[in-house]
Amino acid sequence: MVLNTVKDIVRKSSIHVCIVNCGGCNGCDVELVALLSPRYDLEQYGIYVHNNPREADVLLVTGAVTEQWVTNLKRIYDKAPEPKIVVAVGNCPQSGDVFAQEGGKVHAPVSNFIPVDAAIPGCPPRPTEILSAILAVGPDAIAQRGREKK
Amino acid sequence: MILPIGPIHPGLKEPLRLKLQLEGEKVIKAEIDYGYVHRGIEKIMEGKTWQKSIYLAERICGICSYEHTQTFAETIEKISGVQAPPRAQYLRVITNELDRIQSHLLANSTFFKTLDHEVLFIHVLDMREYIMDAIELLTGNRVNMGWNVVGGVRMDADESHFKPILEKLDVVEERFPRVRELFAEGPAVALRNKNVGLMTKKEAILGRAVGPIGRASGIKKDYRHDHPTYQDYFDFKTIVRNEGDNYARTLTKFDEIPESISLIRQAIENMPKGDIRTPVNVKSGYAKWQGEAPRGEVAYHIETNGNLIKHISIRTPSIANIDSCAKFMLKDVASVSDAVSTYASADPCIACAERVSITDETGKTVNKDFFEVR
Amino acid sequence: MSSLMWYIYDFARKAWVDGFANAKSKPEIVDMPSRFRNFPVVIKENCIGCGACTASCPSPHAIKLVRDEDTEEEEGKTYPVINQSSCIRCGFCAEVCPSEPKTLECGENHFILPEFNIIPSSRQYVVDDFLCIRCKKCIKACPVGAISVVDDRIVVNQLKCITCGDCVDVCKVNGAMKAVYLDNIQEQRKLIAFVVDTLEKFIESHKDDLRALEHNRLLQYEYPVSKLWNPILEFISDEEIAKEILVNAVTRLKIRVIDWNSEECKKCQLCIPDCPTKAISFDEKTDTIVRNEDKCLRCSICYQSCSFSVIKYFLAKFSMEVNDNNEEVISITVKTSPLISHIEEAVQ
Numbered sequence: 021m022v023l024n025t026v027k028d029i030v031r032k033s034s035i036h037v038c039i040v041n042c043g044g045c046n047g048c049d050v051e052l053v054a055l056l057s058p059r060y061d062l063e064q065y066g067i068y069v070h071n072n073p074r075e076a077d078v079l080l081v082t083g084a085v086t087e088q089w090v091t092n093l094k095r096i097y098d099k100a101p102e103p104k105i106v107v108a109v110g111n112c113p114q115s116g117d118v119f120a121q122e123g124g125k126v127h128a129p130v131s132n133f134i135p136v137d138a139a140i141p142g143c144p145p146r147p148t149e150i151l152s153a154i155l156a157v158g159p160d161a162i163a164q165r166g167r168e169k170k
Numbered sequence: 171m172i173l174p175i176g177p178i179h180p181g182l183k184e185p186l187r188l189k190l191q192l193e194g195e196k197v198i199k200a201e202i203d204y205g206y207v208h209r210g211i212e213k214i215m216e217g218k219t220w221q222k223s224i225y226l227a228e229r230i231c232g233i234c235s236y237e238h239t240q241t242f243a244e245t246i247e248k249i250s251g252v253q254a255p256p257r258a259q260y261l262r263v264i265t266n267e268l269d270r271i272q273s274h275l276l277a278n279s280t281f282f283k284t285l286d287h288e289v290l291f292i293h294v295l296d297m298r299e300y301i302m303d304a305i306e307l308l309t310g311n312r313v314n315m316g317w318n319v320v321g322g323v324r325m326d327a328d329e330s331h332f333k334p335i336l337e338k339l340d341v342v343e344e345r346f347p348r349v350r351e352l353f354a355e356g357p358a359v360a361l362r363n364k365n366v367g368l369m370t371k372k373e374a375i376l377g378r379a380v381g382p383i384g385r386a387s388g389i390k391k392d393y394r395h396d397h398p399t400y401q402d403y404f405d406f407k408t409i410v411r412n413e414g415d416n417y418a419r420t421l422t423k424f425d426e427i428p429e430s431i432s433l434i435r436q437a438i439e440n441m442p443k444g445d446i447r448t449p450v451n452v453k454s455g456y457a458k459w460q461g462e463a464p465r466g467e468v469a470y471h472i473e474t475n476g477n478l479i480k481h482i483s484i485r486t487p488s489i490a491n492i493d494s495c496a497k498f499m500l501k502d503v504a505s506v507s508d509a510v511s512t513y514a515s516a517d518p519c520i521a522c523a524e525r526v527s528i529t530d531e532t533g534k535t536v537n538k539d540f541f542e543v544r
Numbered sequence: 545m546s547s548l549m550w551y552i553y554d555f556a557r558k559a560w561v562d563g564f565a566n567a568k569s570k571p572e573i574v575d576m577p578s579r580f581r582n583f584p585v586v587i588k589e590n591c592i593g594c595g596a597c598t599a600s601c602p603s604p605h606a607i608k609l610v611r612d613e614d615t616e617e618e619e620g621k622t623y624p625v626i627n628q629s630s631c632i633r634c635g636f637c638a639e640v641c642p643s644e645p646k647t648l649e650c651g652e653n654h655f656i657l658p659e660f661n662i663i664p665s666s667r668q669y670v671v672d673d674f675l676c677i678r679c680k681k682c683i684k685a686c687p688v689g690a691i692s693v694v695d696d697r698i699v700v701n702q703l704k705c706i707t708c709g710d711c712v713d714v715c716k717v718n719g720a721m722k723a724v725y726l727d728n729i730q731e732q733r734k735l736i737a738f739v740v741d742t743l744e745k746f747i748e749s750h751k752d753d754l755r756a757l758e759h760n761r762l763l764q765y766e767y768p769v770s771k772l773w774n775p776i777l778e779f780i781s782d783e784e785i786a787k788e789i790l791v792n793a794v795t796r797l798k799i800r801v802i803d804w805n806s807e808e809c810k811k812c813q814l815c816i817p818d819c820p821t822k823a824i825s826f827d828e829k830t831d832t833i834v835r836n837e838d839k840c841l842r843c844s845i846c847y848q849s850c851s852f853s854v855i856k857y858f859l860a861k862f863s864m865e866v867n868d869n870n871e872e873v874i875s876i877t878v879k880t881s882p883l884i885s886h887i888e889e890a891v892q
Contacts, residue, residue: 040178041185043207046521047232047313049183050276054302057295059573071180088206089185096178111603114629118226118603123213141583143632144232144313148574225602225634289551310579310651316634324639325579325652449703 034066037154038076038100042093043126044083047144048110052080055147065155073099078154084112084119084126085133097134105137106130107154110144117143173506177206182513183280184520186492190500190509197509200500202492208524212482219477220246220320220452228314230484231522233276236269237463238484239318245459245470246320250452256442258322259399263437264335265309265317267430271342272301273464274382274423277517281420282353284511285362293349300338307334322447332438339431350424363417367499367512370414377494380487381466383516386422387414393462403440406433416515423517452477463487465517486522581635581651584626590647592687593622594708597637597648606630607637624648642688642706667707667723671698675720682711682721719796725785735779735786736793739772747801747860747878754803754858754878763878766867772874794862794874800842801858801878806832808854815846815855844881857881 041049055062056069070076073096085093097106108130111117116128130136138157140150171192177185185206191199211230215223227242228235240262247253254262275298282290302312308331309315317324353359369379374387384391385408392408394400409425411418456473466487473481495516503509576582593609601607606627612620624637624647635653638646646654671682671691676698683691683698690704691711700711707723715721725732746767747754753763772790780786811833816824823839824846826832847857858878865875 038178041183041207043185043209044521045229045232045235045314046184046207046519047229047235050232050313053183053276053280054295054299056292057299058292059296059299059570071178071182073178083207084209086206086208092177111629111632115603115605115627117630118229118632119209119211119214121214121604123210123216125208125210125213139629141628141631143229146312146576221600221636222602225632225636229632306580307577308579310577310581310635310653311633314632314634316581316636324656 034068035077035154036072036075037067037069037078037080038071038073039069039080039082040073040093040096042081042083042089042113042130043086044110044112048082048112051144051147051150052082052109055151060147060151062151065151067154073097074101076100077104079104079106080109080154081106081113081130081134081136082109084116084128085130086127087125090127090133093130093133105157106134107157108136108139109150111141112143114139114141175506175510179510182510184518186518186520188496188509188513190506192506195505197500197503197506200496200509202496204520204524206524207521212484212525215479215482218479220474220479223479223482224318224320225314225316227484228316231486231519232313233273233519234269234463234465234468234522235314236265236317237461237468239315240266241459241461241463241468241470242472243318243320244461245457245472246452246474247450248457248459249455249472249474250320250450252321252448252450254322255445255448257326257444258446260403260437260441261323261327261446262318263399263404264327264434265305265315265323267433267437268301268305268308268335270464271427271430272298272305274427275301277464277514278420278423281416281511281514284507284514285359287359290349290353290359293345293352297342297345297349300341304335304338307331319447320452321450322445324447326446332441336435336438339434343428343431346427350421353424354421360417362508362511363415363420364413365415366508367416367419367495367503367515368414369494369498371412373498374414374494377497378490379466379494380490381463381517382409382422382426383419383491383494384466385409386411386418388412391467393460393467397461404433404436416512419515419517465491465519465522484525486519486525488517488519488523489525491516492518492520492523579652581633581653583628583631583633584635584638584648584650586624586626587645587647587649588621588623590643590645591621591623592643592647594642594687594706594710596640596642596706596708597624599707600636600640602634602636603630603632606632640706667725668702669700669705669707669709669711670722670724671700672720672722673697675717677717677720679716681714681716685710685714719792722792725789728780728785731779732789735776735789738775738779739790739793740797740799742772743767743797743860743862743874743876744799744801747799747858747876748803751803754801754856755805757858757878757880759880761879763876765876765878766865766873767876769864769872769874791864794864797862799860799862800844800881801860802835802840802842802844802847802855803858804833804850804855808852809833810852810854812851814851815849818845818849820845847881 039049039052054060062069073079079097079100108114112128113130116126119126120128138153140153142149173190173192175188175190176182177187187203189201189203190197211226215226224239224242227238230238275294279291279294279298282294305315306312308327309317369387371388374384374389379387379389388410390408390410406429409422409429411422452474454475458469458471460467460469468487469485471483472479495513499512499516500509503512595609598607598609607624608627609622610625611622614620635650638648638650638654639656641648641654648654678698687708687710688704688706690701692699692701709723712721712723757763776786776790777783813826816826820843821839821841823836825834827834844857847855858880860876860878863875865873867873
């Protein structure tokens with residue numbers, strides 16, 4: 021469709037984001053969905069949540085790496101094309117949060133499996149905190165990896 | 171052929187693998203693979219004090235985090251033989267209903283996203299932000315509220331909190347009929363929803379569907395009617411529809427929102443005065459308790475040993491709903507895109523559902539069908 | 545049709561045009577309500593270093609108590625440090641903080657009434673009334689005033705207690721103030737029973753020494769802790785807790801040992817009716833007097849009723865020590881019962 025072609029041209033220079041939930045409580049993912057609402061309007065900054073790792077520039081990792089993700093997280097990371105950056109959203113990918121205790125089946129932090137460029141603390145962080153963090157690191161980090169800055 | 175969808179997929183919020191068996195474009199059968207977000211919360215809770223465990227219960231699920239804390243607190247209250255003061259019970263009702271509204275709005279907005287109906291998606295999500303504001307204003311956080319404690323609620327609320335909440339509810343109430351009308355009477359939307367993902371009442375009983383999913387198929391069961399606070403002081407009606415398709419499920423969730431708003435108004439109007447918390451001396455014992463989460467029945471079985479949790483088992487609504495979705499709704503769907511939207515209409519919450527992990531003799535995790543687990 | 549109308553209506557609205565023309569996030573989206581619980585703010589000056597925040601924190605790595613280095617003028621200050629990548633912003637630490645004014649501030653949580661601030665702890669502090677000498681040092685040491693005198697007894701108010709352990713440190717009497725672990729009482733019981741059993745068996749195995757022991761003389765043994773260690777860890781896997789329970793059990797432990805030489809026994813059966821628990825019986829087949837150890841109370845009545853002084857009665861005391869080879873041992877002292885000397889004095 022024409023509209024889609026126009027959309028694609030416009031989106032060419034924007035940041036494509038893929039959310040990877042590797043075993044969290046869902047709270048951070050909900051806050052990421054809330055970012056799409058008109059109140060925060062993620063897309064006005066040229067950020068497009070596509071949820072497809074093969075097209076992603078930014079992987080937003082949430083969750084504390086459960087059994088199944090030990091091997092699969094690296095596979096997802098490899099599928100994303102260069103240049104790519106990884107942002108850890110929330111506490112789970114950074115420290116395992118409350119789950120990193122005796123009895124918990126998590127393998128946090130995420131940085132043991134894939135390189136993490138930026139981290140946003142909070143359980144969960146407010147949408148504005150996520151937004152400012154993505155905007156602070158996103159364009160620069162991608163520019164550093166060889167992509168033209170908008 | 172078999173088409174795998176997920177665990178990372180544009181249509182899914184959370185990791186889960188849907189295996190669709192196709193015949194041409196038609197979906198004949200679906201199978202669901204769990205096990206991507208099992209964290210072992212119950213095992214962590216064992217041997218912890220209840221003060222700490224309530225924060226863990228909150229982190230079972232990020233969308234219906236409130237109901238988990240309330241059911242947990244009420245179970246421990248039942249063990250110790252105390253009751254929260256009336257004012258605390260009313261405040262709990264307010265927060266519970268706010269949480270229910272935001273959860274239903276979120277569920278419907280993700281459903282519209284999978285339908286690729288961006289207008290409704292954006293409008294519903296925008297309405298949700300007002301409710302989130304109200305929650306943050308009252309409890310101090312948007313998602314994990316930390317509001318309930320055993321024996322009451324943590325902080326009192328007064329006129330300065332109720333007034334903005336009522337104002338925000340006014341905004342939602344004003345916008346809501348137009349959004350609902352757009353969905354309920356828009357011809358293009360209805361085409362993609364009516365008679366898609368059918369689940370009859372008989373099938374719903376077989377699949378043990380609960381909450382709005384079950385009510386859309388004609389099962390008139392709402393655990394709020396069994397709850398002492400709602401039973402004694404509040405007046406609301408249960409929304410039941412008989413169609414059992416995506417349209418009915420979405421509309422049931424929509425129609426429950428005005429009921430919840432009216433419950434909040436009733437609670438604020440008749441708010442009793444008094445304490446908000448009673449000191450609790452937690453006894454050793456065992457109790458079970460159910461509550462109505464946005465998605466259906468949440469059941470807690472807790473055995474305590476003084477201050478410590480000896481054993482806990484939790485049953486969440488999503489495990490029954492997702493399985494009845496895979497077994498009955500995705501049985502005979504016209505296309506793959508319809509299958510994804512049907513899955514979204516069942517309001518799945520994987521973080522809730524992953525309560526058990528079944529291992530074989532070698533210790534390898536094999537998460538089997540819910541029906542075989544029994 | 546209505547959806548089409550709706551679109552047209554929506555596009556025609558002025559608000560929509562405005563929003564389209566200057567699509568920009570409003571600055572108020574960053575505003576937080578006054579109740580919003582951000583990361584806790586630490587006010588170092590107020591900290592009393594009690595550790596209530598670390599004990600209550602549900603997240604394992606979120607709060608650490610650190611201590612500044614000592615300077616010449618004063619001791620270094622102790623204060624909590626929040627690890628932001630672990631803190632779940634629940635505000636529970638601010639709620640339980642016992643200092644006045646509060647060290648930690650988070651949202652409005654630090655305004656919550658103190659009577660509900662029950663700190664979740666795996667220990668409970670109790671006063672052993674039998675040993676307590678009522679010096680009231682713990683009352684002075686308690687930073688939150690949880691210890692008080694009720695009916696001439698020292699009592700710890702569990703609701704106020706912040707489980708800092710200061711009272712145990714100042715207590716002059718070993719064992720008068722107890723910090724009891726709550727989570728594994730059953731295992732602790734098994735552990736103590738096991739230690740007592742092993743030590744009693746060890747003493748009873750030295751039959752010849754015991755029978756040759758004259759009164760006013762001591763028998764001394766050493767029992768290495770390393771021998772006990774493996775079975776103990778099967779009961780309680782945490783080494784630190786197991787060690788503490790073992791030490792508490794052994795210091796102040798007294799065992800009474802009863803022994804008789806069955807060859808010297810005259811089989812008069814006088815002790816059988818006297819035994820209050822019917823632990824002693826006469827085995828006709830082997831023609832001996834048998835004592836059931838599980839039933840025996842070690843009450844010494846049989847020893848007193850034995851007309852021929854065949855039954856012997858000993859007292860054993862224990863203490864934890866480090867011997868010359870630098871290994872930890874339980875040193876055992878066995879002496880004959882003081883009753884003997886009384887009787888002999890009476891005879892003379």
